[in-house]
Amino acid sequence: MWEFFIRSLDASTIFLIAGLGELIGQRSGVLNVGIEGAMLFGATLGFMTAQSTGSYLLGFLVGMAIGGLLGLMHGFFSISLKVDQVVSGMGIWILGFGLTTYLGAPYAGPLGMDRIPTVMGLSPFFVLAVVLAGAVWFVLSKTSLGLQIRSVGEDPSVAEVSGINVSKTRYYCSIMAGMLMGLSGAIYSLDYNPVWNYNFLQGWGFIALALVFFSLWNPFILLGGSVLFGTFWQLSLNPQLVLPGLMSRYVWRMVPFAITLGVLLMMSTKWFRDRWGSAKPQALGQPYFKD
Amino acid sequence: MLLKQIKPGEIVLEARGITKRFPGVIANDQVNFEIKVGEIHAILGENGAGKSTLMKILFGQYQPDEGDVFVGGKQVKFKSPLDAIDLGIGMVHQHRKLVPAHTVIENIILGHPGAGRIIDLPRVSREIGELCERYGFSIDLKAKIWQLSEGEKQIVEILKSLYRGAEVLIMDEPTAGLTALETEKLLASVETMSRENLAIVPFITHKLPIVLRISDRVTILRQGKVVASFETEHATEKSLARELVGRDILIRTERTTVEKGKPILEVQELSAFNDRDLMALNGVSFTIHEGEILGVAGVSGNGQGELVEVLAGLRPSVKGKVILDGKDVTAMSSRKRWQLGMGYVPADRNHVGSIGEFSLVENTRMNYYFDSSFYTRGSLNQHKMRAFTQELINEYGVAAPNPEVKAKNLSGGNLQKLIMARVLSRNPRLVIAHLPTQGLDIGAIEFVRNKLHEAKENGAGVLLISEDLDEIFSLSDRIAPMYEGKFMDIVPIEQARRDAVGAMMAGITLEEEI
Numbered sequence: 001m002w003e004f005f006i007r008s009l010d011a012s013t014i015f016l017i018a019g020l021g022e023l024i025g026q027r028s029g030v031l032n033v034g035i036e037g038a039m040l041f042g043a044t045l046g047f048m049t050a051q052s053t054g055s056y057l058l059g060f061l062v063g064m065a066i067g068g069l070l071g072l073m074h075g076f077f078s079i080s081l082k083v084d085q086v087v088s089g090m091g092i093w094i095l096g097f098g099l100t101t102y103l104g105a106p107y108a109g110p111l112g113m114d115r116i117p118t119v120m121g122l123s124p125f126f127v128l129a130v131v132l133a134g135a136v137w138f139v140l141s142k143t144s145l146g147l148q149i150r151s152v153g154e155d156p157s158v159a160e161v162s163g164i165n166v167s168k169t170r171y172y173c174s175i176m177a178g179m180l181m182g183l184s185g186a187i188y189s190l191d192y193n194p195v196w197n198y199n200f201l202q203g204w205g206f207i208a209l210a211l212v213f214f215s216l217w218n219p220f221i222l223l224g225g226s227v228l229f230g231t232f233w234q235l236s237l238n239p240q241l242v243l244p245g246l247m248s249r250y251v252w253r254m255v256p257f258a259i260t261l262g263v264l265l266m267m268s269t270k271w272f273r274d275r276w277g278s279a280k281p282q283a284l285g286q287p288y289f290k291d
Numbered sequence: 292m293l294l295k296q297i298k299p300g301e302i303v304l305e306a307r308g309i310t311k312r313f314p315g316v317i318a319n320d321q322v323n324f325e326i327k328v329g330e331i332h333a334i335l336g337e338n339g340a341g342k343s344t345l346m347k348i349l350f351g352q353y354q355p356d357e358g359d360v361f362v363g364g365k366q367v368k369f370k371s372p373l374d375a376i377d378l379g380i381g382m383v384h385q386h387r388k389l390v391p392a393h394t395v396i397e398n399i400i401l402g403h404p405g406a407g408r409i410i411d412l413p414r415v416s417r418e419i420g421e422l423c424e425r426y427g428f429s430i431d432l433k434a435k436i437w438q439l440s441e442g443e444k445q446i447v448e449i450l451k452s453l454y455r456g457a458e459v460l461i462m463d464e465p466t467a468g469l470t471a472l473e474t475e476k477l478l479a480s481v482e483t484m485s486r487e488n489l490a491i492v493p494f495i496t497h498k499l500p501i502v503l504r505i506s507d508r509v510t511i512l513r514q515g516k517v518v519a520s521f522e523t524e525h526a527t528e529k530s531l532a533r534e535l536v537g538r539d540i541l542i543r544t545e546r547t548t549v550e551k552g553k554p555i556l557e558v559q560e561l562s563a564f565n566d567r568d569l570m571a572l573n574g575v576s577f578t579i580h581e582g583e584i585l586g587v588a589g590v591s592g593n594g595q596g597e598l599v600e601v602l603a604g605l606r607p608s609v610k611g612k613v614i615l616d617g618k619d620v621t622a623m624s625s626r627k628r629w630q631l632g633m634g635y636v637p638a639d640r641n642h643v644g645s646i647g648e649f650s651l652v653e654n655t656r657m658n659y660y661f662d663s664s665f666y667t668r669g670s671l672n673q674h675k676m677r678a679f680t681q682e683l684i685n686e687y688g689v690a691a692p693n694p695e696v697k698a699k700n701l702s703g704g705n706l707q708k709l710i711m712a713r714v715l716s717r718n719p720r721l722v723i724a725h726l727p728t729q730g731l732d733i734g735a736i737e738f739v740r741n742k743l744h745e746a747k748e749n750g751a752g753v754l755l756i757s758e759d760l761d762e763i764f765s766l767s768d769r770i771a772p773m774y775e776g777k778f779m780d781i782v783p784i785e786q787a788r789r790d791a792v793g794a795m796m797a798g799i800t801l802e803e804e805i
Contacts, residue, residue: 161388163371
């Protein structure tokens, strides 16, 4: 039971760190649907680096760097060239999927290094993720920098006349977002499940993306959502651990998605909107044109 | 800050020989302007006179091609608004530059270097509170911007500039969108600010009474040039209007009364939701007769938009009846209504009134496509439609090189003329005109008002919706002040008092004092 719980938190770490990255980007108005691609890159290159150098640290650093680079690229397309952000994000996903499959193929198989030490079975990255969530919340809601980021995401023209450099702010946020996505991918391939195989991520990036919308752009709700989803994900893999004999595992496989549908349904009701309002950054996904 | 050393009566901001060219136009041609500490110096000009170009140059959004800007006697080059803000120049935008989802405080301190890395909320609140006290503003600092009225948003913009240390305040159309009461409050605050040695530059299109009331000096721009600049005490409304347009202008004051005919529109207990599913129109009843203008006076957002859309068949009603010329049209489509003699001039001429990417011919056709007279053997007769559009362009004096230009290339006034032409050429029995002169210059306003009056003289009923009391009083036979989805009253023009109507627009019924 404890083991199941720990495993759930490990899974939620992946969702949370990638989701926090996406959240920062979206708060500044940059939508990156290529989160899965950035994670694949971070995971694969991190895995390759760690395996060839024998250093976890280098693996994580390379994972973050490649993520940041992809964030920069997404920023260049969506901020400087002002192309459709969904198209650019999809490009990153497809590139990530194709290129990492090709690059990683020779490395297929287990990592073959000592596991990263844990505290009573719990990965230190979970603690890091929770601290990160608190830090992101603090910066966004309590500091001048956070106010600037949020304003850029709500109405860039207002930020501009208030003396804020919209492009620079968005670039920084997009790069930061990419770095966290890359890190999250590296945690998956180096710690959560240190085996490389074809399409190992199975859409976790897209789940993280959905969780951000789910969270109403609040890092703490994102934390709750990640834990909830991580738990149900584990439950769907091994239902017999917790509830032996109850329903087929194929039904359990469906549960996380059924719950997602249920929550989305609830969020679309008038009751919910009246109570919580629309937290969505108003300029999300829109390139900024100076007048 | 640089300006602190300048004494009252000295020049704080000066522009000398400003010229700014855009492809095909000279927006500013050798413009000179100066303002002293504690002075209110209004800049008056029609749309396209170069007002907004000058404003953007003074605020650092544009750089002049020729000429120089001086602050406190020193020549400055603004690279961006940030440079202007740093030198103590503040801007109060007409289209508010505020984040609706954020609080008043967050908006005021956005981009302010003194707010601290970690926002020191108690200190910031105290400092803003002191500013409010000094200038007599009252506002809830924790409220979200979207909850505020237009007047309150303007206060936030003013506070934002003052908190940043502005000593020169540029105000773009300061009274646009305000209620009569809010306008009074604003004018009082402006006077306080000028007594406290702020220099204030209001940019105004056509509200001449406001200019006369508050400004010490006025500079008038026409076609990019300064045509006049004088002390306001030497000016009258008429002299201002003449300089503004370059000819004597007839701002309609004479309303002719026509014999009232039979009822053309009867509205009974009409209610409707707005886009957010709130009851925005709440049991409105009235009748319009032939040869009559009913003026609905109200600040936008009090259900006028919903009323007009329900009448035009664009929004479902939840209760009530609409009877046009004796027929119940409540459930009829817009097209049926046009065919029965309704004409509709929408408020948003660029998005509802026209399609920018379509030519003038195609835009005209939108009110005629269902008329068999424009069809030949079942297909649209392009030549006939084009000739007809050309006729309208000539008759209504639309400044367009040919009927094939795109609607988006017309100025606001010319586009409105085309829309009026399209609607009035059908000889409608009822004309619905929603904010028909909003954003137009004086020449176009005169034209639109005369056309509406002409329609009435020809026996049509007119429903005029306006925020502008001058417009309401100069055209209407009866006035219906609207507030929160209801008519406060329907008053015949002979008995209507401006202050009473203005108060009712804010939901207050003045006591009769007889």
